[in-house]
Amino acid sequence: MRTFASIFVIAFAGVVLPARAVEPLVVGEGVIVEEAWARFGEAGATEIFLVVNNRSAGEAVLGVKVPGATEVQVIGAAGRAIETSIPIHSELYMEPEGVRIVATGLPPMSTVPVEVTVGSGDPVVIQAQVLTDGQAVPDHHDYQHG
Numbered sequence: 001m002r003t004f005a006s007i008f009v010i011a012f013a014g015v016v017l018p019a020r021a022v023e024p025l026v027v028g029e030g031v032i033v034e035e036a037w038a039r040f041g042e043a044g045a046t047e048i049f050l051v052v053n054n055r056s057a058g059e060a061v062l063g064v065k066v067p068g069a070t071e072v073q074v075i076g077a078a079g080r081a082i083e084t085s086i087p088i089h090s091e092l093y094m095e096p097e098g099v100r101i102v103a104t105g106l107p108p109m110s111t112v113p114v115e116v117t118v119g120s121g122d123p124v125v126i127q128a129q130v131l132t133d134g135q136a137v138p139d140h141h142d143y144q145h146g
Contacts, residue, residue, distance in 0.1 A: 025124060025126060026124075027052075027116045027117070027118055027121075027124040027126075028056070028060060028117075028118025028119065028121045029056055029118075029121075030054065030055040030056025030057070030060075031052065031053070031054050031055070031056055031060045031086070031118045032052070032053045032055065033050055033051070033052050033116060033124075033126050034051045034052070034053055035049075035050065035051040035138070036048070036049070036050050036051075036114060036126045036127065036128035036129065037049045037128055037129055037130075037131055037137050037138065038111075038112040038128040038129065038130050038131065039130065039131040039135075039137075040106075040108060040130065043104075044104050044105060044106075045102050045103070045104050046066075046069075046102070046103045046104070046106045046112060047096065047100050047101070047102055048064075048066070048094070048100065048101035048102075048103060048112060048114055048128050049094040049095055049096070049100055049101075049128075049137050050092070050094050050101070050114070050116070050126070050128070051091065051092070051093050051094065052086060052091065052092045052094075052116075053091045054086040054087065054088065054089065054090050054091070054092075055089065056088065057088060058088055059085050059086065059087055059088060060085065060086040060118050060119070061083070061084070061085045061118065061119050062074075062084040062085065062086065062092075062116060062117070062118060063084075063116070063117040063118075063123075064084070064101055064114060064115065064116055064117075065114075065115040065123070066101070066103040066106065066112065066113065066114055066115070067113050067115065068105070068106055068107075068113075069103035069104060069105050069106050070104050070105030071103070071104045071105065072101065072102070072103045072104075073101070073102050074099065074100070074101055074102075075099070075100055075101070075102050076098075076099055077097065077098045077099060082099070084099070095137055096137060101114070109130065110129075110130055111127040111128060111129055111130060112127070112128040112130060113125050113126070113127055113128075114126045114127075114128050
């Protein structure tokens with residue numbers, strides 16, 4: 001067994017895998033934020049990308065706030081503000097050019113606090129990890145759902 005482990009470590013020694021932005025966090029009954037990333041863009045806009053899994057027996061209506069931002073909107077793929085709801089047993093995978101949160105007026109920081117609410121529930125604060133310049137939003141398809 002030790003040989004196998006050594007080979008595994010050597011084989012992957014040169015591979016850099018992106019760190020998970022956050023540990024999965026329950027934000028409502030059966031609703032889990034699995035990933036949270038952010039990047040600072042042009043004209044003072046910060047784009048925030050969440051991956052939210054709705055394992056509940058009902059639709060999950062999301063609310064988001066970003067403390068310190070002058071304006072926060074959830075933007076759809078067409079570039080317009082949208083209301084955010086996730087159907088039963090579905091996942092919302094925010095990404096550039098797709099659904100995303102746009103916050104304006106934030107100073108540069110290493111993590112961006114995002115308050116997420118489901119329906120009329122209590123807000124839960126997620127710390128979105130800020131991506132470096134040019135770093136792509138990590139691919140969520142290899143995520144191991146628990």
